[in-house]
Structure formats: structure tokens, C-alpha cells
Amino acid sequence: MKFPGQRKSKHYFPVNARDPLVAQIQHDNPFARTHLVGVGQTIVDIEARVDDDFLNRHSLSKGHSLVLDEDKAEQLYQELKEHDLISHEYPGDTIGNTLHNYSVLADDKSILLGVMSQDLKIGSYAYRYLCNTSCRMDLDYLQPVDGPIGRCYTLITEDGERTFAINEGQMNQLRPESVPECAFENASALVLSSYLVRGKVTDPMKNAALKAIEHAKKHDVPVVLTLGTKYVIEDKKEWWIEFLKEHVTCVAMNEEEAEALTGEKDPLIAADKALDWVDMVLCTAGPVGLYMAGYTDDALKRESTLPLLPGHIPEFNKYEFSRPMMKTDCKNPVRVYSHIAPYLGGPVEIKNTNGAGDAALSALLHDMSANRYHKANVPNSGKHNGKFLSYSSFSQICQYSNRVSYEVLTQHAPRLSRGLPEREDCLEEAYWER
Numbered sequence: 001m002k003f004p005g006q007r008k009s010k011h012y013f014p015v016n017a018r019d020p021l022v023a024q025i026q027h028d029n030p031f032a033r034t035h036l037v038g039v040g041q042t043i044v045d046i047e048a049r050v051d052d053d054f055l056n057r058h059s060l061s062k063g064h065s066l067v068l069d070e071d072k073a074e075q076l077y078q079e080l081k082e083h084d085l086i087s088h089e090y091p092g093d094t095i096g097n098t099l100h101n102y103s104v105l106a107d108d109k110s111i112l113l114g115v116m117s118q119d120l121k122i123g124s125y126a127y128r129y130l131c132n133t134s135c136r137m138d139l140d141y142l143q144p145v146d147g148p149i150g151r152c153y154t155l156i157t158e159d160g161e162r163t164f165a166i167n168e169g170q171m172n173q174l175r176p177e178s179v180p181e182c183a184f185e186n187a188s189a190l191v192l193s194s195y196l197v198r199g200k201v202t203d204p205m206k207n208a209a210l211k212a213i214e215h216a217k218k219h220d221v222p223v224v225l226t227l228g229t230k231y232v233i234e235d236k237k238e239w240w241i242e243f244l245k246e247h248v249t250c251v252a253m254n255e256e257e258a259e260a261l262t263g264e265k266d267p268l269i270a271a272d273k274a275l276d277w278v279d280m281v282l283c284t285a286g287p288v289g290l291y292m293a294g295y296t297d298d299a300l301k302r303e304s305t306l307p308l309l310p311g312h313i314p315e316f317n318k319y320e321f322s323r324p325m326m327k328t329d330c331k332n333p334v335r336v337y338s339h340i341a342p343y344l345g346g347p348v349e350i351k352n353t354n355g356a357g358d359a360a361l362s363a364l365l366h367d368m369s370a371n372r373y374h375k376a377n378v379p380n381s382g383k384h385n386g387k388f389l390s391y392s393s394f395s396q397i398c399q400y401s402n403r404v405s406y407e408v409l410t411q412h413a414p415r416l417s418r419g420l421p422e423r424e425d426c427l428e429e430a431y432w433e434r
């Protein structure tokens, strides 16, 4: 496990130290490991530059993700081919992206539960998916299927915005019996997306996701849900609220999804409302940056030394140096909020925004894993004087998530092609103290 930022403070945990005494202890008590587990729809992103007319002709709504029926998907593909518009092909899926990014950042294991074509031809989309996925992602549990994985036509318009049109192939055919309980032992979190429930009623994917939640609860693994697109939410808002209350520890969403869920346009107020149902919220807001909200125990709250921010909740970031906890683990729960503007104001040139939200979430998940890892290996550390959900404070996680999003905005692919530069590894230096 590489830590989310090398600390100079007493909490720094030298996992690779060559001290012979440490080596001896390690030999007798090998480090406890952890990993992230996710249920995904295996899809390849097929990227093309198009104009607004193209979107209108195919009845696509800009910025969103729609599932097309087979005929419409074929028509769209033929038009892209005919005009030679396809520029890139990458492995995609909001969960696949998140797990891959996590594995790159943490230099550690994640497990993907999903489907894979059993007769894999060299050069096929399934083949490219596998070739371009982090070797730290464990793909051994994938369920073989007879047919293609999904395709996600990622249509980039001149304004850099991305619109998704999905040809689902076999992506929703994951069965509950292909979700093994052993994948959840010692897992740091289970990550799911709202896309998993928008298949046909006969698709087994939704039950596979529910099976994963059942295993996660049994093994005390936090459930993290990313909302994917506002359409999935606004169609059945009340159903999602009940789902969050019953199953979810942390929800990740952008401001549009947040509005669809809560009816609130302001991301801070939306995040605050979502705290009625979950323990922690990550809300990205494009050029406005991102917000986090959550709980900490009154006795453990820590005041920010950064300027206090105005907003619909005045001085809302007052306790952003606190670390997130589950509400039920707090004697006296206090709501905590934090915000960060885009790193360096955003890149000079945004290649495309595809994957920026997934990137932010992968950083948060990395921090949650680091906490579990540290706690398993140094249980008596002062870091664990409360039952925290993450290793770092709200404020530091915001900075880290934002930094990782920036990295994805400066590249074409939705997945990180490399980790963050080592020089920045210390959270106290460089960007963090600007």
C-alpha cells in the first residue's frame, strides 16, 4: 500500500523501511493487507469527436449516459465509422475506472466483479479491455459470458463535454452466484454505481449488486455508491433515497445528480441533505471544484486554519480538519463540510472531462483503504483514537481528490495512465500549502 501522501508527522508509516528490526517484526507478523472490491459493467469507451447536430440526430442529451437499443446503437456506430470519427478506444465503466485508478494510486490490489467474453479474440474490445487494465486489478473472478462486453460511445463535443451512448452487449449478465463472499474478506470498501440497476428486469445484474451488498455488510465493509447519471436518479428518486438509507455508507455524485436526488441546486445544500441518509458525501461540481460532507464526533472535531468560507451554510468548512466517521460511531455527531476549487484553476487545456468524477472517487477510496491498512497494522496508533472512515481529514481528501481529477482532465483516457508525481507526495508541501 502506497499512502495517499507521505507524511512527515508522527503518523507517517514507513511501509518499505529497511530497518532490520522492522524486517524481523514483518517476518513474524506479515502486514495485514486490504483491497477494494467493485461490481462493474464491463465496457469499452469508444471515443469520437462529434458536433451538436450529431447528438440531436441520435436523440442524445448532452452530458448524460443513455442506453440505446441494438438497432440505434448499430446506426450510430455505422455513422461514426463511415465518417471516420472514432479517435480512441479505452477500457471504461465508472467502476472499472475507479478500481483501476485506485490500483494505480495505492499501488495495490482491487477486485473487479463483472463479465468477460469467454471466446476472446485478439484485437477484440474484450481483449483491449484486459490489455489496458492495471495489473494490480484482480480479474480472476470475472464471470465468462457468450458474447461481447458493452460499448460506450463517448461523444465529445467542441465544448469538451462528453455524452455517453451505451450498447450493452452482455455487460448486465453478472449473476449473484458469481459474486463470491471471499472477495469481501478484509476489503476496505465495496464500490457500486447506480448504472447497475438500470438494465432490463430480466437482467441478473441488480441481484448480483444486492448479493455484493449482503456480503459487504456481513464483513463490515463500507458500501460506496456513485450515482453515474442524473437520469437514473430522477426516474425513481424515492427508491434511491430508501436504497441509500438501507445500504450506503458513502455517496459520490456530481452537482446534477445531487440535484436529481435532493432537489437542491446548491451542491453544499444537496450534500447536507444527503447526510440525512448516508454517512459521507463526495459531490463534484465541475469548474466549481468539489465538496465533501460527513460526520465526526464532537469530542474529536478539529478546527480548520484555512480561511472560513461563505455559503448557504456560513463558515461551513470550520471543522474540515476533522476525520470522517460513521454517524452511528459518534457519541455526539457533528456535521462537517469542506470545499476545494479546481487544482490550479483547472488545466489550461481540458482534453476531455471523461472520468474526472471517477478519478475524484478513487482518491477518496484510496484514503479509506489506507486507514484500514494502517489500523490493521498499527492498531494502537493515535490515528485510531476514534473509529474513522478515512486516514486523512475532509480537507486533505478534497485536495487529493481534486488533484487526481485534474490529472484525468489533462489526458484523453478516463483512467490514470500513471500515478501522481512523487515530488508532490507530501500533503504539506507544493500545491497543498498554496
Ligand SMILES: Nc1ncnc2c1ncn2[C@@H]1O[C@H](COP(=O)(O)OP(=O)(O)O)[C@@H](O)[C@H]1O
Pocket: 253, 254, 255, 284, 285, 286, 287, 288, 289, 290, 341, 342, 343, 345, 346, 347, 350, 353, 354, 355, 356, 357, 358, 360, 402, 405, 406, 409
Ligand atoms: N471545467 C473544469 N474546470 C476545472 N476543473 C474541472 C472542470 N471540470 C471538472 N473539473 C474537476 O474535475 C472534478 C470532477 O468533475 P465533474 O465534471 O464534476 O465530474 P463528473 O465527470 O462526474 O461530472 C471537479 O471536482 C473539478 O475538480
Ligand SMILES: Nc1nc2c(ncn2[C@@H]2O[C@H](COP(=O)(O)O)[C@@H](O)[C@H]2O)c(=O)[nH]1
Pocket: 040, 041, 043, 044, 045, 065, 066, 091, 092, 093, 094, 095, 097, 152, 164, 166, 193, 195, 228, 353, 354, 355, 356, 357, 358, 359, 414
Ligand atoms: N458502468 C457504466 N459506466 C458508464 C455508463 N455510462 C457511462 N459510463 C462510464 O462513465 C465513465 C466516465 O464517468 P465520469 O462521470 O467520471 O466522467 C466512462 O468511462 C464510461 O465508461 C453506463 O451506463 N454504465
